Amino acid sequence: MIDAESLPLIFASLLGLSILLYVVLDGFDLGVGLLLPFAESNQRDRRVASIGPFWDANETWLVLAIGILLVAFPAAHGQILTALYLPDLPVAIMLIGLILRGVAFEFRAKAPLPHKDRWDRIFFAGSLTTSLSQGLMLGLYVMGLKWGLAEVAFAALTSLALSAAYGFIGAAWLILKTDGALQLKAVAWARRGIWGLVLGMAAVSLATPLVSPRIFAKWFSFPEIVLLVPLPVMSALLIVLVWIALKRLPTRDDSFAWFPFAAATLLMALGFCGMAYSFYPFIVPERLTIAAAASSPESLRIILFGVVCVLPVILAYTVFAYAIFRGKATGLSYD
């Protein structure tokens, strides 16, 4: 049987994995939503078709993350969500954004045709409010869940940066899933969106050690710094490689169309690892540790049994869905 000390760590890792998968997967379909107003409306269907089979399942990872936070770390769930509820309501705003987006996705195809443009605008607006509020939450979390002027200003910056980063990974997804004129446009969007990702990663990397002397010491002390240097170096290298790739894409035989999306995923994973290293062992920054926030070992054992059964199924059907709908989105046909 797994001992009582490692159980909270297992759940913290699962929570981290769910959040990372959410940011990458829902990130790209939110990004496609953000890019919807650009280019002509006759290309919108194809863009929506490129995320059609995936977007709903992608949001499941957010539900799983919040679920794990609630059942495994109830104290942290209370503190984080209560802090984010005050006074600008980013959680509520995000939920309204997600509701509008999900509904618009269905209604744009089922409501009367003259209303389609309106639903497309709602789809965009829902994607935008969701991305902005998630960026705001990221910034507030990094700043230790305080609502001072400097904290909110920083959160406003990460809010814009995360939205641009979602736009970037959305464009990278479109490079992978489309061809022709739309793919060409996606390359141009990706070239602009990547600065959002760079800005966001730089801002969080600079702010985290400055906010907390503990995190500063964790990064800038010997020998840790030698082991940690690969994180920023690899990120910088990847950004340069993506930049070069975006100058050459699309290639004639469509080779390397996968590269921007793979690089974006890797960049987000690297950034996430950096943040996880910074905040460990805290789950509520500088206030509550993973071990202190965890439920009792007995409860965690029961939940772990459920997770061991369910998680492989979710992973399997996710891989299955992406394998079936691999290749290019050819279009949305009406019959």
Place this chain on the structure above:
Amino acid sequence: MTATYLTSWSGLWLFWRRGAENLPRPYLTALTAMTFSGWVATLAGWYVTEIGRQPWLVQGVLTAADAVGPVAAGMVLSTLLAYLAVYVLLLAAYVGALFHLAGRKPGFAPAPRFVLQPAGE
């Protein structure tokens, strides 16, 4: 609730006896009248559960008064109102789309069907 079951079961019987094409007109009118009965039943059941278990949130363990968080009441009210507003708008859109899909509204083309071609070819 009883009316819902009566309508659906008598429908099954009529369907079995007369086929889909020959359902009596009064029955079809009754079906239309029962459109939202499923919703009403769900909401009524939910209301009874929520109100019936007060003051407990978890029977015998936690009261609703003890479970309330430190968030100001006005804040909770404002988000509740925002959700309500969104849901009322969506309900209107939903009912509109239902009528549209049923082909009742003149002047609109038949609803397009959303088809995704398997990619790769």
